[in-house]
Amino acid sequence: MNDMRITERTVQTNQAKITARDVQVYYGDTHAIKDVSVDILDKAVTAFIGPSGCGKSTFLRCLNRMNDTIPICRVEGKILLDGEDIRDVRVDPVQLRAKVGMVFQKPNPFPKSIYDNVAYGPRIHGLVRNKAELDEVVESSLKKAALWNEVKDRLAAPGTGLSGGQQQRLCIARAVATSPEVLLMDEPCSALDPIATAQVEELIDELRANFSVVIVTHSMQQAARVSQKTAFFHLGNLVEYGDTTTIFTNPVDPRTESYISGRIG
Amino acid sequence: MTDLSAAGSSPLGRTRRSILIASPEMKRRNRVEARFKYYGIAAIAVSLAILALMLFIIVRDGTSAFVQAKLTFPVTLDASVLDPKGNGNRDEMAKVTTIGYGKVLTASFLAALQAKGIDLGEASEKDAAAMISKDAPGQLRAQVLADPSLLGKTIEVTVLAGGRIDGYLKGRVTMDTAQRDGNVTPEQLVLADKLIAAGMLAKKLNLQFLTLPDASDQRPEAAGLGVALVGSLYMMLMVAVMCVPVGVAASIYLEEFAPKNRWTDLIEVNIANLAAVPSIVFGILGLAVFINFMEFPQSSSLVGALVISLMTMPTIIIATRSAIKAVPPSIRDAALGVGASRMQTVFHHVLPLAMPGILTGAILGLASALGETAPLLLIGMVAFVDNYPGAPLDGFGDPATALPVQVYSWASRSDPAFIERSNGAIIVLLVFLLIMNVSAILLRRKFERRW
């Protein structure tokens, strides 16, 4: 698409939103993530790339403790959100996930109406006091997810009836509705066609204004198009992390270069 | 956006709360969460507690059926009474009825009491004689007829005590209840205490519970499971022989050969729905078709087995089909690829591989068939049967009862002594079910295969 954007983009030296230090993840006996340390910036899009099975999704799921739901998974190391350890015993993972929302690979709208899908988060977190406020949150979330114009006339229709791209944007709206600070996206476009992908990518770029966005992708082009920072994972290691332009034009590590040039992956 | 206590704020001015401190809202949600989880635990605890309570009551009330109060005393087998002709001819001795043996027993019992110096107290001689089970003369008669050389000798016998005396030893009958009971007097209980002290009366292991046939209302102490066990065994044999092969054949056809058409759909729908037809309806079917129309003998284990086979068929078919389905298509392709016909593929490869699953399903199907009661009531297997059915194959047509039916018919009698026997029968039934289920589990473990 428009690869010129990479050079045009101004990379701000934002403050780190999430700081990870020496993170290890084990699945039973398998050491899935080794010694990963990374700073994720606020108001920027960070992309995790790498061949499949490299651990990028696993690491993403550490950032809002989604791995807690898998019994055999064990995490070590420090992950700080605004300087506070998210793995502290005092942290309720439920409360954490309200701040660090997540969007998944396959669109997974609940079998409810479009309105109820978006209203789900605000309702369970008790973010609104009345119906008027809820209406407002739903509308603004759908607008942020660039879906409002398409669905404003049929908010009571089931969310499962939308097209794939619309469903994924509905899921983004659902995540945005809880006013998170960080938005994690696990290959959000892998189940979408190219047109829907373009819409979602455009949306991600807009979301950068309000959130810190982390996106896992297997598509290097996508990483190049939407992100400011890129981390390259390989076999559970974080091989290289830096400005997207640098990684794609002048990688330091030979493994990164091999991957980018298509020799591994 | 909430603007309650702001424990920290981002440099961008957004008010935010530390993730280390749970908000009041969060505390409330976590309480709801804990309560919800507790409901689940409570539901499981209640279910398992009821199960445990039920098994506990059965074991508590049923194990005593395996011990029985028995009287031990020497009996002089008076030849002049038992063999009036005096020639030891068994056919002529057989003409002496149990009444004659009853007299012999009574006389010997009273003599034994005297010999031991036991005072009858306020009990009459008739009271004392009534403490011996009404079943005892019959058993003595059988013993003598089996061995006529015992005539004239004095032998030490151990005979059943009456049901109420047994109840007294087991705590079911007390002095209080005896006052109000027409079948036992307090004087008899006083005498029973003396007999216990003299070692003539004691609770002894009673394996005859498993072998004796049912007995009438007056003789709960002599009621046993013999006929019911034979009946259930016959039925299980016939169900295994009739139901399993037909069920497996039907499954093979439906899974491997049936074309996709209306007829096959009809069969499928039928199987699914038959599995949900109430068992009592199968009883009506048995009564109308097998007994009234085909005129098979009523109360026979043959009709019982036919009805239960039809009932169990859907279960077996469903289990067999899933076992056959679990065999991967690659096996079939491999066999067909080397030129085997479809029939050969199925019988040489698919069926042997599916066999453990089929056997497991068959055993579980038989286990549920063993506990089935309602349809058997309608085909007359609840009748009072005190003759053992004959040997196979003729015996399949003889009247019989079945284990679960025996539980029901004892439970519906008025004498509480039968409740103990009902529980005892349940223990036997559950032991069989346990054996069958455990062997099914072991079979599955041993042959479990992951493709």
Place this chain on the structure above:
Amino acid sequence: MTVLLLLLILAAIAAAGFVLGRRRALARAGGNPKLLHSLPAYYGWHAALMSLLPAVLLMILWVIAQPIIVQRAVTDTLPAAMTADPTALELTMADVRRLAAGLDAAVAGGQMTENEASMLRTEFTDVRDKLARVGVALGSAVTHDVLSAAQEYREITAQFALWRMIVVIAVAVLGLIYALAVTKPDLWARNRVERVMLGLLMLASTIAILTTVGIIWSLFSESVNFFRQYPFTEFFFGLTWSPNFRGGSQLGFLPLLWGTLYITLISMVVAVPLGLFAAIYLAEYASKRVRAWVKPLIEVIAGIPTVVFGLFALITVGPFLRDYFAQPLGLGNSGSSVMTAGIVIGILNIPFISSLSDDIINSVPQSLRDGSFGIGATKSETVKQVILPAALPGIMGAVLMAASRAIGETMIVTMGAGAAAKLSLNPFEAMTTMTVKIVGQLTGDTDFAAPETLVAFALGITLFVITLGLNVFALWIVRTYREQYE
């Protein structure tokens, strides 16, 4: 016995056929099996089946047809007065058959020679007394006509049995000869054998349909008899159930329906919350280890025969409810009650609801859970607001199936609900159900001409229709639900 002997002879012929067929095929191929179309054993099977199948088919037909033909022959010898109307004929023939069976037993037991049995005359012997002495009890004194009919019956039956044996064996041998005649190397023996086997497999699969047909026929034919004697509307809308074998019965179905539905309702109130919460805990909260232990333990409940629950209701739950609830509250003093049966059926249904719901909850896609957890929902919020609504149709199906089982349950209500048909709201009162009355009207001495007996079939067909309807509806719901997530 002769049938068994005949079967043994047929089996022997078939075994001989196997050996001969195999040998002949090899012989015609000059001892070289490679020249044969099929493996030698298939030629053996071919010959065996060819001799066995037609003979067995013929024998089955014969066994079915023989009683009809014999009955017709014997009827002709009886005086017209005894065979005038169908009922009288039925009774007479029953006497004839019983007497013939008695004579058979006497001959078999050695108390009478064959000759004596056929020469017996009522003028000279009290037949009933004579048979009673050899252990065959007859209902009434034997008349001359019945005795001679019975003797005729025995004679014809014996003749038929002889002919049956001759004809069936002849057919078997002819089949064998045909099979051997066509056996040559280019006979497609395997295909022929497999076609027969396929036919047998297909036959086995029709048993399900035959069973359904049998159920419907047996319920329907006797129900029609019932409704001929008792008006349709009075059965379905009658408010009183008081059968009386001396006539003047009132056989209103509504009290029974009310008892059935009331008990079902109570059982659902017990089983649905317990079963559903147990399923939710097992599916969403329990660790793998806990699940591996608890799930089978709960399913143990389903493996216990219902008669055991019946006894539990009769001697534990019933008296407990009576002593601690019904009597203190002044609601009655019966151990058997709607409450007793309802609670115990509810317990029986817990594992049923919990395993079906467990399956259904597990089939809700993980992505929906992730979506909910991913934006910070707790487990209970996810269960209540995402999983249960998604699983609701499936759970409804499970509940309906459990209700259908409760309606058809027999032993627990027979032992725990009571026998009095009542229309009452008090759950501590004894009431009764359709299944209890089916058992009640059809056990013991029954007269299949009386409406008091036949009403059981009308109850049976109503029960069958209700449970089948519920089940078909439930299966449809569950299937539609599954398709949604496939």
